[in-house]
Amino acid sequence: SLTTADPKPLISWFKDRGKALYDLGQTQIQMDSLDVNVLASQFAAMTANIRAVPSERKKIRDLVNPHTVTLVKALNDFINDGRTKLPAGKTQLVVIADNLDRIVPIYDDHGRSNHDEIFIDRSDQLKGLNCHLIYTVPIAMVYSNRANDLKEVYGNPDLLPMIMVQTPDGALHEPGFEKLKEILRRRIRPFLPQVSLGKDIFEGPEVVEQLCLASGGHVRELLLLVKESLNRANSLPIPTRAVRRAMAETRDTYRRTVEEHQWAVLAKVARNRTIDNDEDHRDLLFRRCLMEYRFFDDDSNMQCWYDVHPLIKAIPEFKEAQTALQL
Known part of the structure; x- marks a missing residue:
């Protein structure tokens, strides 16, 4: 934890730009308290106001x-x-910059994106902090x-695939299914430390299974x-209809x-369990319409396969695209 660290370097940096930051964020930043929690809360209030006005x-x-x-120096x-x-x-310290993978790509007139600006153009700053760093990069950029x-x-990025709840041939993958239930517990x-997941929280174990399968193994989903x-739901257990x-x-x-035009792309992935390295597939991966899975085969070789989000498979447009692909 950095709560006991001396915040004077950061406070000094913000003080030098306090008036300009106030004019943008319309939030008065008080720098009298030498408390990192106070500084963080005031900075959060300012950035919240800025987010409300994208311009x-x-x-x-x-x-x-x-x-x-000078900001990197103050942080260090x-x-x-x-x-x-x-x-x-x-x-040692580790800093995890989470949710960067959710940044929506925006392209300029030259075809370069905000992802390029953040992770490539600003790499010296991102790597400049004197601690271990973990950045979550958009999967579309990795492909x-x-x-x-x-x-x-x-260096090589560490890819975190979905938790495999089904095998490529559609059978239930019990270890992945149990892992999702463990996460819920x-x-x-x-x-609620003394409750049963499939009895006290949900109407039955089959409801838990439906949820896990519908998520496609994506924990946030x-x-x-x-x-x-x-x-x-009005009360526990959560009913099936909810x-x-x-x-x-x-x-x-x-x-x-x-x-x-992407329905046909999805239908092809559902059939072949592979993706092409093009803009449509990257876009669908970024928006979780496509999901990546990995496992080790009997020879300890890593195998990678892809599938359509389970909830999409019941959409009429997807079913029509599947039928058209079979003709």
Whole structure:
């Protein structure tokens, strides 16, 4: 934890730009308290206001860009002090920059994207912090013509596939299914430690199975489905109808996500279990319409395969594309 680190370097950096940041964020930043939690909360309030007005983002980039070197130095001074105050037996720090994989790609007139700007153009700054760093990069970029650039800058990325709940031939994959149930139990245990997942939380074990299969092994998708199911239930256990409604509404969201010409792309992937390295497939991977799975075969070789999101498979447009592919 960095809560005991001396925040003076960061406070000094923000003080030097406090008026300009205030003008953009319309949030007064008080720098009198030498408390990292106070600083973080005030910065969060300011950035929340900026997010509410997207046109302000370019202005703040223009403000911060000339000072990124001094910002990295201030962060490193803060980190270095924090490393001297780690708990006994701890010697290193790791920073995880999560949710960067959700950044929607935006392309300029020259075909370069904001992903290029963040992960390639700004790589010196991203790698400049004096600690271990983990960045979540959009999967579409890993499958793009920037893959070699990423490797040269950061090394080989660690790809996290979906948890395999079905085998390529459609059979239930019990280890993956059990892993998803374990994740749900761990989420519930702090609040309801002595309950049964398939009895007290959901109407029956078959409802849990439906949820796990509908998620396609994507943990965030599973938790979102559970959340939507809870929103439609008056009490526990969550009834089957609430789960089915949550699944139906999520399915409709995916239906509106897929562009007309992409139904044929999805049908082809469902048949072949492979993808082409092109813009359509990268786009569908980014939007979770396509899912990547990996496993080790009997010879310990890693095998990779792809499938369509389970909820999409019940959409009429997808079924029509499958029929057309068979003609």
